Amino acid sequence: MLIQVDRLFHTYAPGTPLACTALQGVSVEIGAGERVGILGPTGSGKSTLVQHLAGLLEPTDGRVWLDGVAAHERSAAARTRRRRVGLAFQYPEDQIFERTVFREVAFGPRNLGLEEAEIAARVHWALGMVGLEPAAMAERVPFTLSGGEMRRVALASIVSLRPEVLILDEPTAGLDPRGRKDLLARVLAWQEETSATLILVSHNLEELSRVVERAIVLTEGRVVADGPVRQVLNDGESLRSIGLDVPQPVALLQALRQAGWEVRTDRLLAEEAVDEITQAWALRMGMGRQEASA
Amino acid sequence: MTAFIEIQGLEHAYPLADGGQIVALRGVDLTVERGEFVALVGPNGSGKSTLARHLNGLLMPTAGQVWVDGLLTSDPHNLWAVRQRVGMVFQNPENQLVASTVEEDVAFGPENLALPRREIRRRVDEALDAVGITEYRTHPPQMLSGGQKQLVAVAGALATRPTCIVFDEPTSMLDPLGRRQILATIRRLNAEESITVLLITQSMDEAASVGRVVAMHEGHIAMDGPPGDIFEQGKRLRSLGLDLPATVEIAHRLRDRGLPLPGGVLTAEALVSTLC
DSSP states (O other), X not given: OOEEEEEEEEEESTTSTTOEEEEEEEEEEEOTTOEEEEEOOTTSSHHHHHHHHTTOSOOSEEEEEETTEETTOOSHHHHHHHTTEEEEOSSGGGGOOOSSHHHHHHHHHHHTTOOHHHHHHHHHHHHHHTTOOHHHHTTSOGXXXXXXXXXXXXXXXXXXXXXXXXXXXXXXXXXXXXXXXXXXXXXXXXXXXXXXXXXXXXXXXXXXXXXXXXXXXXXXXXXXXXXXXXXXXXXXXXXXXXXXXXXXXXXXXXXXHHTTOOOOSOOOSHHHHXXXXXXXXXXXXXXXXXXHHO | OXXXXXEEEEEEEEEOTTSOEEEEEEEEEEEEOXXXXXXXXXXXXXXHHHHHHHTTTSSXXXXXXXXXXXXXXXXXXXXXXXXXXXXXXXXXXXXXXXXXXXXXXXXXHHHHTTOOHHHHHHHHHHXXXXXXXXXXXXXXXXXXXXHHHHHHHHHHHHTTOXXXXXXXXXXXXXXXXXHHHHHHHHHHHXXXXXXXXXXXXXXXXXXXXXXXXXXXXXXXXXXXXXXXXXXXXXXXXXXXXXXXXXXXXXXXXXXXXXXXXXXXXXXXXXXXXXXX
């Protein structure tokens, strides 16, 4: 599904003293099957934007088009398109309400009017996709689960809708390092298998580097950068100026460069930085030896 | 009993509705001296938050003892004295704010201590100043950013004049700027106001920046030492479901490739100055 955001404005509580403009003319296009990261400081409009992508808010001005239909419309065409977008809010486990894990994950598919057998098949598949053992989990009471398990159940209840566009707002916040890696690996495998569109809102630059191909940076309701993730996350000065961090490998390479090392700085991952530094080191050692022999 | 916090053989089990129980702590021994800055790390479900809640008597031991400043937490007579010494700041600032302006919110703690009005005023002013949010004193907390809200929660804890503050993942809901603000504030409170700090965190980078790291695993303390020692043990950490800070990970891999790096390199600055 093609997503087109066209000069989107959003003002909360318009016409009151508390009026607050969250989006000030955002235009972006996201094609089917893209993996896109959205980053920006608190209050930059990330969460407002993703809610618009899911058709949950009405634009103050501008439009969000899902395959050519305005996302927020009340028409049947808009409704079927909205159903193809799955949005997991931050801390989605706060919204768990059913008595058992099975009922929680089945809630969405049941609302789609699916047959009971299909519902059961989808629940089974969705639990497996997020790394939970369906047989062991189905009859558990959600509130006796650990935080990490609850997060997975909440995500399963969204992927059970088989969305074509999956939007995850800080999906790994509060998870431990192993849980984070495992969950993202599963989401990535699912995306590669289904060619769905994946939109990831995150402050974690390492995660973004590993998962998305394209990064969009928001500040004060505007898009200030949009491009290949490698390029966007390598622009240390711009990131720091809006209060964001630079990926640690990049920060390290930049510091070495300042110290006179000939290293490329657009290496976002630890293993890439290691290769880059090892090469530069070998070169320096070689040069040192030449100088010594000269 | 000289240490500020002294925990011996602490066990904790949560009862379940069906009569069973979940054992969260399985015999924890821990000593924290006055003025220490300790990072408590561990995978989800390892017992960190349960342990934290024992430090100011929010939970009572199933077995074992906890002393705070020489006071046994399981003695009901000590409860107020213990809570006055140990403040808590939780993950989600939204759940901790109770009043309609920042200064009223910060005053909530001292008001409950039934202090004279002038003393409350003084403590609120000092707490706002200590975390750097005096300019927002009359703002409604809900109009502040996540990081600022968390600073209000820190000021609220500070206004009761605790000896120790336990921070339970205070930065996990914040953006990088909010994170830096909170961490800088916590560091200053520890260095300048001599507040004993227990920081629960999932960020190995945060843990690498403090004086002592305690790693929990399945209700036990699995590792305890200075970050330079703890983060040398990458294999052990991974077996606990934890990780190395990115910079340390890079340092280890460079050493494996033959670069002359000593152990205990924790920061990019240290790495660069060692290599250059």
